[in-house]
Amino acid sequence: MSTVKRTTRTWLILVLLPAAIFGKDIFLTRSGSIEFFSSAPVEDIKAINKQVSCVLDMETGELAFQAPIRGFMFKNALMQEHFNENYMESDKFPKAVFKGKIDHWSNTAIADTAIDVSLSGSLTIHGVTRAITETGQIWHEGELIKGTSAFDITVADYDIEIPKVVRNNIAKIVRVDIAVQLKKK
Numbered sequence: 001m002s003t004v005k006r007t008t009r010t011w012l013i014l015v016l017l018p019a020a021i022f023g024k025d026i027f028l029t030r031s032g033s034i035e036f037f038s039s040a041p042v043e044d045i046k047a048i049n050k051q052v053s054c055v056l057d058m059e060t061g062e063l064a065f066q067a068p069i070r071g072f073m074f075k076n077a078l079m080q081e082h083f084n085e086n087y088m089e090s091d092k093f094p095k096a097v098f099k100g101k102i103d104h105w106s107n108t109a110i111a112d113t114a115i116d117v118s119l120s121g122s123l124t125i126h127g128v129t130r131a132i133t134e135t136g137q138i139w140h141e142g143e144l145i146k147g148t149s150a151f152d153i154t155v156a157d158y159d160i161e162i163p164k165v166v167r168n169n170i171a172k173i174v175r176v177d178i179a180v181q182l183k184k185k
Contacts, residue, residue: 008071014142018023020077023042024057024058024059025057025059025184026055026056026057026058026184026185027055027056027058027082027145027182027183027184028053028054028056028130028182028183028185029052029053029054029180029181029182030051030052030053031050031051031052031160031181031184032050032053032054032065032178032179032180032181033048033049033050033052033178033179033180034048034049034052034067034072034176034177034178035047035048035049035176035177036072036173036174036175036176036177037155037174037175037177038170038171038173038175039171040169040170040171041168041169042045043169045074045079045170045171046074046123047072047073047074047080047083048072048073049067049068049071049072049073050071050073050180051067051068051071052065052066052067052071053065053066053067053178054066054147054180054182056102056145056147056182058145060101061101061103061106061108061179062100062101062103063098063099063100063101063102063119063121064097064098064099064100065096065097065098065178065180066095066096066097066098067095067096067097068094068095069088069090069093069094069095069096070083070084070090070094071176072081077174079108086163087160087161087162088126088160089126092127093125093126094125096123096124096125097123097124098121098122098124098132099121099122100119100120100121100122100132101115101119101120102117102118102119102138103118103119103120103133104118108138110138110139110140110145111140112139112141113138113139114137114138114139114148115137115139116135116136116137117135117136117137117138118133118134118136119133119134119135119149119171120133120134124146125153125158125160126158126159126160127159128157128158128159130157130158132151134149134151135149135151136149137149138147141181143183143184144181144182144183145181145182146179146180146181146182147179147180147182148177148178148179148180149178150175150177150178151175151176152173152174152175153173153174153176154172154177155170155171155172155173155174156162156171156172163164166170
């Protein structure tokens with residue numbers, strides 16, 4: 001392909017893409033939070049990540065979340081190191097991603113009080129993608145749209161291996177809590 005054609009196509013994409021994205025009723029954040037907790041006989045494990053990105057298309061109810069794995073902060077530095085290097089292999093699998101939608105979006109009326117919603121889509125963790133359906137809540141608060149969800153993840157479902165030495169000390173199911181405050185783009 002000639003340089004002129006590539007340049008023309010690049011400019012066309014740059015001109016049309018903002019219209020396609022920003023012409024929609026989009027709400028987003030780059031500072032949402034995901035907290036996870038697992039209770040184990042030897043020690044409870046808890047971490048929080050406040051670098052979560054989320055985008056919601058108000059026209060369709062489609063949404064996406066992305067969380068950098070290295071963004072999870074633990075109270076214990078050694079626990080954080082083991083999480084990134086031994087379990088999540090953060091260099092190889094640097095992020096967790098959910099792509100999906102709020103079910104029955106056309107029948108959903110967001111109000112100033114929280115309403116229950118069902119979310120369905122695909123969750124990718126540790127290089128493994130699985131279809132999920134979970135519940136959450138969504139509401140307006142001034143100019144913001146807020147949302148929360150809490151659900152369990154089975155570690156083995158995402159090929160996260162726990163070494164035999166600590167297998168009895170680490171929970172096989174992890175509780176995940178998500179909270180976002182979205183602003184209009």
